[in-house]
Amino acid sequence: MNASLLKIARLEKSFGPVRVLQGIDLDMARGEAIGLIGENGAGKSTLMNIVSGALQPSVGSLAFEGREIVIESVRHGRELGIRFVHQELSIIGALSIAENMFLGDYKSGRSGFINRRELAVATRAVLERVGLAHLDPWMEAGRLRSGEQQLIEIAKAIVERPKLLILDEPTSSLTPVEAQRLFDLVRELRAEGVGVIFITHRLEEALENCGRVVVLRDGVLISDRKTSETSKSQLILDMVGKTATFAYRGGTRTPGATRLSVKGLADEDHLSPIDMEVRAGEVVGLFGLMGSGRTEFLETLYGYRRARCGEVWLDGTLLSRAGADKSVASGLFMLPEGRKIQGILPTHSVQSNITIARLPALTRLGFVAEGAEKADAARMARSLNIRMGDIRQPITSLSGGNQQKALFARALLAEPKVLLLDEPTHGVDVGAKAEIYDIVHRFAESGAGVLFASSELPEIMALADRCVVFAGGRVAGVLERAAMTEDAILHLAFDFSQGGQAAAPMPVGPT
Amino acid sequence: MTKPDTGIATSPARPGVAVSIGRILRQREASVALMIIAVVIFLSFANEYFLTPRNILNVGRQASVVAIVALGQALVIIARGLDLSVGSVLGLSAVVSAFVAQATGNQVLALGAGLGTGIVVGLVNGLLFTRLNINPFIATLGTLSVARGLALLITGGIPIPYAGWAQWLGAGKIVEVPVSLILMLLLALAFHIFATHTRIGRNIYAIGDSPKAARLAGINVEGTRLLVFVLCGLLAGLGGIILAGNLASANPDLGRGYELDVIAAVILGGTALSGGRGTIYGVVLGALLMALLSNAFVLLGISAHWQVVTKGLVIILAVGIDGFRRGREE
Structure with missing residues (x-):
């Protein structure tokens, strides 16, 4: 050594x-x-x-x-x-490769002026080492x-x-x-x-x-x-390993008719065409590593991201996917991964956060029926056990877990036929996690479909009746409950990202 | 982090009936209200003419046009937009309306043309923002110039005399109370109800608070934003007709620089430039404070140039107090 x-x-x-x-x-x-x-x-x-x-x-x-x-x-x-x-x-996209490479130094020496010739020579030498010798040092890095x-x-x-x-x-x-x-x-x-x-x-x-x-x-x-x-x-x-797990309770549900049916759906850059079905009373888990396309798939399905091709049917009706508002009106609802920027309305009260997607059902001649709104919010807050002082306090004064439960209250009040969830327990403590699993289970029991994406295996094991494994922007495999083990899921996710890589190198960012 | 009661979350969720003094003071509108009280107290001692009904109503009339246009601007800003074109729309609408009145003699047509002009420019602003994704600051900076240019082209730079209904709106009185003031109060009431009790109003606040979250919650973000820009254009058009009627003449230069007064009134009234927060009564108070200040300078016989300086200082002071207070709370 x-x-x-x-x-x-x-x-x-x-x-x-x-x-x-x-x-x-x-x-x-x-x-x-x-x-x-x-x-x-x-x-x-x-x-x-x-x-x-x-x-x-x-x-x-x-x-x-x-x-x-x-x-x-x-x-x-x-x-x-x-x-x-x-x-x-x-x-920094607006600067050249050379300027990026020597940011803040620029080979300027004592004079303070950038020595362009020296900068280019030094940049070329480094580019050669990483196998990019064909690039012009003065090319804009953003391109x-x-x-x-x-x-x-x-x-x-x-x-x-x-x-x-x-x-x-x-x-x-x-x-x-x-x-x-x-x-x-x-x-x-x-x-x-x-x-x-x-x-x-x-x-x-x-x-x-x-x-x-x-x-x-x-x-x-x-x-x-x-x-x-x-x-x-x-x-x-x-x-x-053997991590602390939550008990799977889906065995008591019997899936019914198909509610959501996705045919050949792809977005403009990340996804290859994808098929999927979610039945009534069924909870389907989407597992994938970072950048596997889980989030992109949900967003495209929801109409939040533009689709390149494909169809989405909900209870036998073809959705337009012209926008998330149209999807919500048709009976889909999605809770996104980023609670802080995509979920909560930060300066609104708990009540307004809960009822925002309920307003269409509460509106008479353009006016919101405020008594009914208050009652709906209070009922949901009780039912989901949201811990707070007053329902009019700002949502940001709640803990992460209670904020997430408030978002679930929002989703359930929209009364979706199929609920889409992206990382439903991100940044939530263990107690709230168990409560959220219970909410999802109860909602599926009522006959709705649930499609959730998660990067946590224990979560997939606790919730999913069926697991669809994503890798490299496509479906690497589908495991029915009986065949679902953490080992099998990970093997699918890893194997495919190796095999699929040569065929479809995909640009990946943190999802 | 945020304490339960910051007064921030109260715009969508109404405060209870039992409102304590402390709670009122924590409202964002409190600083402008306190300034109004201070100016009123000072002026009632400094000048005997100030508290006469005639002067008070005059202040109200002066505040009314800025306030009317600011109502639309407030909704735009709450929805995280900005409309710089309102001053030019004011001028263009006045000119179009006066032109139609002169050409046809039909008052209904003239009024409709003026308001329609506002709606069209508002629609263009809204489409540039929502369909072409042009930053509203830039988009409305463009229409600011285009609308002003059109007003100059239509008139050749020469004011058009304007009598008729517009004159009644701008200079008329109902039992000593200026018509424009009554109109402003009625509109403010309507916009207050619209903003706080209708679904679209609630959606406007949600969009400004978090556009992404609002979109994912199923709100039609583009449609709603388009609507607020159209409303803003419509009110700017109305403001133009009132102002021209008051002067009995539609000058193509009418309303130059007005956008700053309007935005100042909105911001003074406690509306956050970052969107999602603000109240209609705050906006009316903001416009009122600006009118009070102009009145004060006239009554005290101080140079109008000082008025310009003071206007700027008051805006910085009001927003500064608010920022300081919130900074301490966080």
Whole structure:
């Protein structure tokens, strides 16, 4: 083994009362490549943010190049030689590649003037390393494909000659050729003594290109295995573990006639044509990794996103999908993933938030029947157990879980035939989670259909009567309840994203 | 984070009957109301003429046109839009209306043409915003120029004399009370009811609060925004007819710079430029304060140039107090 590059000892991190990382020990040598994997929320990003200086550990120590150290900030981390390339791109579209690459420095030297010739030469040298030698340094960066932008992002990091390079999902938007070039580059860097940590969802990539793979689950380092001595199945097992689960209660429901029928629906960029059915009294789960197209599918189905082709039938009627308002009028309702920006009306009261989609049914000659409105809101708030002082208080004064329940009250008051949910328990505590599962179950029992997207396997297992697995913008497989295991679902999601990649490289952002 | 009672959430959800003084003071409209009270108290001591019915009604008449146009502007701003073209629409509507009156002698046709002009420009503004996705600031900056240019083209730059019904609207009185003031109060009442008790009114607030959330909740965002721009244009047209009637002449330059007074009245009245918040009575108070200030300068015999400076300072002060208060609460 070479000399130690990074040593993490008994590290813990808490946000308020919530402990997100505990007892993390990790030792990394110069020139080593480590794959870091785990489900969403396992703590990968938090751990890497601590290593890069963006966050401070609550307990524990870090040593870099053999010296114990407190990394005070990202800037401090960069001075030490630690560079974290995030999945979200920070390219400035209006500037050229060269200007992006040397942002804030510009090879201006003492004069303060930009030395264009030197800047171009330096940029070309770096572009060659990441396999983009054919690009003009003065090209506007905004015109690049997202894969190229991702590579520019990595090139920016290399310019600083880091000793430790952390890459978050670096290949998610790359073509196979670009990905291969990236792995070659990583090998070159390792030969120079640079350590590389890959955060990835693609297990094969981790197995092929790293010496070790580290698995995090619920903030704990579960396993640290040599890639030569492990397998994909083993890693999936490590990731899934045996987490606290909610009991599945769907067995008591018998699905009835088809309510929602989707035929060949695709949006303009992310999705391949998709078929799907939801029956009365049925809860269908959509599982997929980050960027698999779950959210895009729901939004397209709802008419919030433009469709390229396809049909949506609801109770035998073809929907126009001319807009979300038309869908709501026809009997669909969707609760989006981003509660803060797409869900709540932040300066409105709890009551107004609950009744906003109910107003059409409460309106007589244009006027809102305010007595009935108040009664509806109060009844729903009681039925869904929304905890608050007064129904006229601002929605933002409620906890996340109660805000989400208020949004469920909004959705149920719209009386949809089929309810669409995107990450229905995002940012919600365990107690509220159980209540929300109960709401969904009861609503399906009443004969409605529910279609929900989730990136949390336990949630799929607790709610779904059937699981549709998304990968790379298409359906990777459908599992009936009897065949649904966390293992089977993950295998579908991972296998397909590997196989499907060559056929359809897709630009992916955080969903 | 936000305390249960910030006074912010009260526009859609009405406050209870038992309203405490403290609650009133926390309303966004409180600063403009306090300023009005301060100015009234000061003027009633400083000038004996101020409290005469004649002067008070005069202030009301002065406030009425700004207030009428501000009613539409308020709805536009609450829906996260902005209409810079209202001053030019005012001028164009006045000119078109006077032109039709002169050409046909038909008062109904003249009035209809003036209001129709406002509606058409409002429709264009709304379509530019909702269909072509042009930022409303830019779109209405464009129509501001186009409408003014058309007014100049129609008249060749020369004012058109305007008598008839418009004169009654602009200068007439019903038992000593100016017609325009009565019209303004009736319209304000109607818009208050529209904004707070109808579905469309409630949707306007929801759209301004969070356009994405409103869209996902099934609200027709484009249609609603189109409607508020049309209403804003219509009221600007009405304002133009009243103003021209008051002067008995439609000047193509009428209403130049008026958009600033109107937006100032809306903002003074506690409407948030970021949308989703604001009340109709606040807007009326805002317009009233502006008229009171002009009146004060006339009565006290201070140069009108100071009036321009003061107008700006008052806006900064009112909005500043509000921002300071909310900053402390958060």
